[in-house]
Amino acid sequence: DIQMNQSPSSLSASLGDTITITCHASQNINVWLSWYQQKPGNIPKLLIYKTSKLHTGVPSRFSGSGSGTGFTLIISSLQPEDIATYYCQQGQSYPWTFGGGTKLEIK
């Protein structure tokens, strides 16, 4: 199975900050990397697919990049509604696997 290692596991930042979450795959997953946002008590929601493509309705302050084994999610100009846990997920090969999550809090 492809392991997805996400860091940091938690992050505290101020409103307006730019934050970066990283995801490292245990083997090459090309560009088949997605990011999800899960707000407390809510379902996961797709933010970014195929490494860098924004899902419909996702604000442009979210961006993704990377290829192969290293990927990043950047949130610029942090907003209160960005408080959530973020997960990466690989779709290169079955079983599709998720990272352990990054819990984002506002200072």
Place this chain on the structure above:
Amino acid sequence: EVQLQQSGPELVKPGASVKISCKTSGYTFTEYTMHWVKQSHGKSLEWIGGIIPNNGGTSYNQKFKGKATLTVDKSSSTAYMELRSLTSEDSAVYYCARADGYTDFDYWGQGTTLTVSS
């Protein structure tokens, strides 16, 4: 509007089985694969498996083979997941999630909470 409506919370005894449903609307059911994801309390997400509604073809996470069985009813645009031989380790929230043309989940059900307890 795409909607995935899951069945309600379940409280079942150890050793029993349960079948969770995911009724879809707002899109052509047979054109997208349907997947199931487990989220244990406070933890990350685990892919259980996926099914191709058009022909019933399935792929499972080896970890859930023998535990989960995925089926569909095309006539009602509903996907099902049956879990058997339940233990406390199966207590979790289970989501159905549609995969779009790539390898991500673009729409999710609201989740079904399964509690296994005597």
